[in-house]
Amino acid sequence: MKWPSWLTPKSRRRPAAEPSLTACPTCGREMDRIEKSTMTGYDMRTYRCEHCGKEHVINFGPALWKILSDAREAEEKQEKPNG
Numbered sequence: 326m327k328w329p330s331w332l333t334p335k336s337r338r339r340p341a342a343e344p345s346l347t348a349c350p351t352c353g354r355e356m357d358r359i360e361k362s363t364m365t366g367y368d369m370r371t372y373r374c375e376h377c378g379k380e381h382v383i384n385f386g387p388a389l390w391k392i393l394s395d396a397r398e399a400e401e402k403q404e405k406p407n408g
């Protein structure tokens with residue numbers, strides 16, 4: 326049974342396989358995590374590709390502590406009336 330194109334629900338579509346963040350951009354192999362740093366407020370992780378012998382720093386987005394810190398700050402700015 327063939328569905329008209331306008332009837333195809335989006336949920337039926339399978340999302341394309343996302344490229345792994347931890348795959349080497351050069352050779353595509355999975356890399357080993359050797360370091361993690363959230364000092365800058367971002368979850369920066371250093372991965373090393375054994376195959377290429379190169380290290381790649383990958384940004385995983387805002388660090389958890391930064392998100393929590395920002396949320397708390399926003400909350401403190403809003404004066405909540407008690408009761």
Ligand SMILES: [Zn+2]
Pocket residue numbers: 349350351352353354374375376377378
């Ligand atoms: Zn590689």
